[in-house]
Amino acid sequence: MDEKRLKYWLALSMIRGIERFNAGVLAESLGGPEEVFRAAPDALPAPLWKLLSDFSGWDRVEQEMELARKKGAALVSYEDPSFPQSLKRTYDPPCLLYMMGGCYREDIPAVAIVGTRHPSQYGTLMAETLGRDLAYSGVNVVSGMARGCDMSGHKGALKAGGFTTAVLGTGVDEVYPREARKLYEEIVEKGVVISEFPMGTPPQPRNFPKRNRIISGLSLGVAVVEAPLRSGSLMTARLSLEYGREVFAFPGQVNSHRSSGTNRLIKDGAALIEGAKDVLDALGLSLVDRPEAAVMMPEGDEKLIFDALGASVVHIDSLCEKTGLSAAKASTVLLEMELKGMVEQKPGKAFLKRV
Numbered sequence: 001m002d003e004k005r006l007k008y009w010l011a012l013s014m015i016r017g018i019e020r021f022n023a024g025v026l027a028e029s030l031g032g033p034e035e036v037f038r039a040a041p042d043a044l045p046a047p048l049w050k051l052l053s054d055f056s057g058w059d060r061v062e063q064e065m066e067l068a069r070k071k072g073a074a075l076v077s078y079e080d081p082s083f084p085q086s087l088k089r090t091y092d093p094p095c096l097l098y099m100m101g102g103c104y105r106e107d108i109p110a111v112a113i114v115g116t117r118h119p120s121q122y123g124t125l126m127a128e129t130l131g132r133d134l135a136y137s138g139v140n141v142v143s144g145m146a147r148g149c150d151m152s153g154h155k156g157a158l159k160a161g162g163f164t165t166a167v168l169g170t171g172v173d174e175v176y177p178r179e180a181r182k183l184y185e186e187i188v189e190k191g192v193v194i195s196e197f198p199m200g201t202p203p204q205p206r207n208f209p210k211r212n213r214i215i216s217g218l219s220l221g222v223a224v225v226e227a228p229l230r231s232g233s234l235m236t237a238r239l240s241l242e243y244g245r246e247v248f249a250f251p252g253q254v255n256s257h258r259s260s261g262t263n264r265l266i267k268d269g270a271a272l273i274e275g276a277k278d279v280l281d282a283l284g285l286s287l288v289d290r291p292e293a294a295v296m297m298p299e300g301d302e303k304l305i306f307d308a309l310g311a312s313v314v315h316i317d318s319l320c321e322k323t324g325l326s327a328a329k330a331s332t333v334l335l336e337m338e339l340k341g342m343v344e345q346k347p348g349k350a351f352l353k354r355v
Contacts, residue, residue: 003065008033009077011061013096013196019210021048023095024078024088033077033095067199071173074099086110087217090243094196094214100172101188104218105163109285110140112215112240114233115149115225116258121332123226123258125339126250127152128159130223133276135162137288142167142219144211145184145193147177149225149233154183157191164191165218169211171201212236220283221246223273227261234261237270246282248273298342301325301333306342309353316349 012023012033027033030043041049068075076083076097084104087093111134113127131141131153141157143150145166157164166187170176172195175184187193196214197207212232216222216239224247227233237247247270252259266272273279277287298306301323308314308322320330334351337343344352 005032005034006075006077007058007061007065008037009079009096010064010075011055011057012036013094014057014060014064014198015051015055017051018048019092019094021045022092024093027095028079032079064198068098071199072100073172073199074103076104082106084218086219087214090213090217092213093217096196098172098195098197098199100193102190102192104165104192104194105140108138108140108163109283110142110165110219111279111283112142112219112222112236113149113153113225114143114215114222114227114236115153116227116231116233117146117148117150118258119148119152119226120256120258121336122252123149123250124152125336127225128156129339130225130276130279131156131164132160132162133287134279135160135164137276137280137285138162139280139285140165142215144169144208144215145176145180145187146232147179151180151183153225154187154191158183158186166191166193167211167214167218168193168195169197169207170203171195171197171199173199174202176203208232209235213239216240216243216245219245221248221279223248223250223279224262224265224270225250226252226258227265228257229260229264231261234265237265246271248279248282250274298337301329302337302342305330305333305337306353309343309351313346313350313352316351319351 012018027036030036037052076099078095082103113131115123115127127149134141135157141153141164143153154164164187172193175181212235216236222236222240224233224237240247249262249265249270251272252262271282280287304323305319308319316330320327338345346352
């Protein structure tokens with residue numbers, strides 16, 4: 001795209017609240033972003049014309065373009081062919097996106113995985129398992145790279161060798177939370193990181209609701225793993241319904257606050273899911289079985305149990321004797337292994353190695 005034209009798109013994106021006016025559609029109807037700035041007062045809503053006439057950030061526009069160039073971020077305007085079409089069809093899309101890493105994959109379906117930042121072990125495992133199985137089936141796993149369920153969904157997709165999209169509530173060059181540095185780098189290498197916020201934008205509470213609408217807008221549906229009644233995940237689910245997307249939820253314990261939100265979603269009509277097959281069936285997509293080479297290799301306590309399992313079923317008491325693990329520890333590890341597809345549970349607390 002012509003650099004001068006891109007500067008106008010960037011300037012539009014820097015005007016706070018511009019998404020309320022669907023500036024992308026407006027710019028296209030007037031012939032381009034330059035024409036929005038040049039429009040007569042009677043051609044625009046009065047509040048928008050006031051914002052445009054007060055804009056004095058052209059030096060910041062120049063600095064922002066240079067900073068993005070130095071850090072390797074692509075600026076993708078609303079009219080760029082690589083701007084996600086599903087997001088473009090929402091009623092409040094950004095007029096410009098920053099992208100770090102690869103290009104957004106328009107050729108594969110996208111499903112969002114979201115959930116609490118403080119999941120239970122069950123929530124962590126279900127998010128990672130769902131991300132893995134969706135990615136094996138050729139789905140772009142979209143999430144917000146937040147602590148907890150978001151990070152687990154991304155990790156599952158990457159372990160499957162799939163594509164994943166992280167939508168940030170910061171600039172694309174800001175890693176938040178800090179412990180996500182390694183994950184961020186892997187997503188940049190194998191997927192794409194997206195934000196509508198300027199370079200260097202720090203994490204601020206007001207940014208995350210805006211980020212959530214992009215997660216919803218990119219996706220055919222959103223799967224909520226674990227979420228309390230008051231959470232950003234439920235906000236993402238509500239936005240998804242407004243955009244006409246599917247909403248899925250994992251059921252949880254009725255006495256767990258972490259599942260109060262997901263259980264409420266199910267009561268209100270969200271589709272109850274137990275795994276990727278339920279999501280894919282609802283979206284008319286096919287489940288692809290994992291190749292043998294993709295089976296996770298056990299380590300630590302998992303390896304102890306895996307090696308103790310034979311060709312026939314083994315009761316948990318026998319596994320405890322062979323491994324020296326307590327019954328509580330063995331049960332926890334076996335649950336993880338079952339969710340990862342390493343073992344299969346039979347009636348009577350007996351287990352079988354999956355090969």
